[in-house]
Every structure is written in C-alpha cells, then in structure tokens.
Amino acid sequence: MQVYVINALRELSDEEFEKALKSIDPEEKNRIMRFHFVEDRKRALAGILLSEYAICKEFGIPKDEMKFEKNKYGKPHVVGKSGVHFNISHSGDYVACAVGDTAVGIDVQEHKSGGLDIAERFFSQEEKDALCKAVDSDSNSDSDNVKRKLFYDMWSLKEAYIKCIGMGLSKPLDEFGIVDRAGEYRLYENGGESCEYHFMKYEFDENYSLCVCSKGADIPGSYTQVMYKEMVG
Numbered sequence: 001m002q003v004y005v006i007n008a009l010r011e012l013s014d015e016e017f018e019k020a021l022k023s024i025d026p027e028e029k030n031r032i033m034r035f036h037f038v039e040d041r042k043r044a045l046a047g048i049l050l051s052e053y054a055i056c057k058e059f060g061i062p063k064d065e066m067k068f069e070k071n072k073y074g075k076p077h078v079v080g081k082s083g084v085h086f087n088i089s090h091s092g093d094y095v096a097c098a099v100g101d102t103a104v105g106i107d108v109q110e111h112k113s114g115g116l117d118i119a120e121r122f123f124s125q126e127e128k129d130a131l132c133k134a135v136d137s138d139s140n141s142d143s144d145n146v147k148r149k150l151f152y153d154m155w156s157l158k159e160a161y162i163k164c165i166g167m168g169l170s171k172p173l174d175e176f177g178i179v180d181r182a183g184e185y186r187l188y189e190n191g192g193e194s195c196e197y198h199f200m201k202y203e204f205d206e207n208y209s210l211c212v213c214s215k216g217a218d219i220p221g222s223y224t225q226v227m228y229k230e231m232v233g
Contacts, residue, residue, distance in 0.1 A: 001100030001214055003202070003223040004054045005108070008046035009039060009093045011228035017042055020232060024048055043090040047097070051076075051088055053231045054099040059084055075166040087163050092208060096223070102216035105164030107156045109209045116151050124177030126188050127154055149209075153201055154178065156209035157185060161197060164213040 012020070017038075021029055024045070032044045052063050055078065067079040078084045086099040092110035119131060134150050157178040162171045176189040178199060185199035200219045204210040212219060 001098065001102075001104060001212075001216060001218050001220060002054065002058055003096065003098050003106065003212055003220060004050055004057075004226050005094055005096045005204075005210070005223050006046055006050055006226045006228070006231065007093050008043050008090065008095045011231075012042045012046060014038075016228055017045060020045060020049060023232075043095055046095040047088045047090055049231050050095055050097045050226065051086055051099075053226065054097045055084060055086055058099045071166055073166055073168040073170055075163065075168065089159070089163070094205070094208065094210075096210060098212050098214070100214060100216060100218070102214060103164050103166070104215075105160040105162070105213040107159035107163065107209075107211055108204075109152050109156045109159070111148055111152050111207050111209070113148075116147060119151055119154075122158075122173040123154065124174055124188065126177035126179045130154075130179045152209040153211065156211040157199055157201065157213070160199070160211045160213040161187065164197065164215065 021032070028048060032041050035041045035044060052066060055061055055066060056063060061081065061084070068076050069079050070076050075087070078086070083101050085102060085104050086097060087104050087106045088095065088097045089107045090096070091108045094108050096106050096108045098104040098106035119128060123131070131147065131150055131154065134146065158173055161176070161178060162168055165171065176187060178185050178187055185201070187194045187197050196215065198214050198217050198219055200212050202210045202223055210223065
C-alpha cells in the first residue's frame with residue numbers, strides 16, 4: 001500500500017489545469033466543469049490525475065487501460081482489476097490517494113472553526129470518552145485547540161474506515177468507534193474490538209488531518225508528496 005498527496009491548488013496553475021483537462025475523458029471533463037468554483041474543479045481534476053498516477057506507479061497499469069466505475073455507495077474501482085484498490089479524498093488545498101492490493105480508504109480534513117458539537121451525535125461512546133479524557137488531561141494547552149485537532153483526527157479516521165468498507169455515509173457513524181489504545185488505533189464495533197482493519201494517522205499540515213484505513217497490515221509510515229510535473233510525466 002502507498003499513500004500519495006498533492007497540494008492541488010498550489011500545483012495546478014490555471015494554465016496547467018486547462019492543459020490537463022484536455023487529456024481526460026470527456027464525460028469526466030463535463031462533470032468537473034459543472035463545479036461552480038475553480039478550486040473545486042482543480043481538486044476534482046487532481047483526484048483523477050493522482051489516482052491514475054498512483055495506480056500506474058503501484059501496479060504498472062497504463063492510463064489507457066484504466067476504466068473506472070463506482071459501486072452503489074459511490075466508491076470507485078478499476079474495472080476488471082480485482083486486486084487493485086484505491087481511494088481518494090480532498091479538502092482545502094489537498095488531494096490524497098491511497099492504493100493497495102486490499103481494500104483501502106483515505107480521508108484528508110481541513111480543520112475549521114465551530115461545529116464540534118456534532119461529536120455528540122456521530123461519535124461512539126468510546127470516542128466521546130477519549131475526546132473528553134484528552135482535553136481534561138492536557139492542562140498546558142488551549143483546550144479548544146486540543147479538542148478541535150483531536151475531533152478532526154477522529155473524524156478523519158471514521159471517514160477512512162467507511163470509505164475502506166465501501167459504504168460511505170450509509171454506515172451510521174455512531175455505530176462504531178476508532179480509538180487510540182497505547183499508540184495503536186483500534187476499531188470498536190458490535191460491542192467488541194475488531195482486528196480486521198488497520199489504521200494510520202499521518203503527521204501532516206498542522207491545519208489538516210490525514211488518515212488511512214486498510215484491510216491489509218502493510219500501511220506505510222509516511223506518505224509521498226507529489227508534484228504536478230511528476231504526476232503528468
């Protein structure tokens with residue numbers, strides 16, 4: 001498994017965006033151009049380019065042999081390549097992609113102000129307890145900032161998991177919890193602990209959370225930052 005990240009808004013200038021747009025499938029181009037804001041268009045295009053780059057890099061599949069479809073929950077897969085798994089995420093400036101030979105999910109989240117009360121509705125009891133405990137024990141830091149960072153880390157882990165299992169938000173978020181136990185993230189579901197899925201939270205931009213989930217245990221300890229010129233060859 002490998003994890004790739006690109007700063008889409010910095011790497012794709014307007015000129016590079018227009019040039020790259022000409023190289024993709026017309027249907028995908030039309031989908032991208034339906035976005036109102038240019039930032040959303042750049043993130044969507046970067047997601048396609050980064051996916052193709054990561055799959056080619058990991059599996060040696062040429063771009064012209066890749067055909068993508070989505071399952072009923074919206075998770076994309078490569079048609080006819082059962083051993084090829086990938087997932088993409090974008091938020092703020094960044095687009096991230098995880099690729100591997102077992103099911104994978106990835107999530108990048110920009111930290112924003114407000115809205116932390118949704119943890120009460122969407123976090124499991126284990127996660128709510130961990131959130132309260134971390135804030136109460138960190139007496140040397142601003143509690144609001146501590147809570148916000150931990151909230152986004154936990155939210156990103158949950159998103160990575162539901163994307164890994166391919167169910168998206170059709171999976172109720174309060175039915176499971178992912179909690180740090182002695183430096184290792186554990187999944188709690190159906191009243192017990194599961195070892196079927198593995199997690200990693202990366203040290204990333206201080207204003208973002210970046211997390212992955214995989215059915216395989218070979219999650220890399222670091223991600224690869226990709227430049228636009230490298231991505232398009």
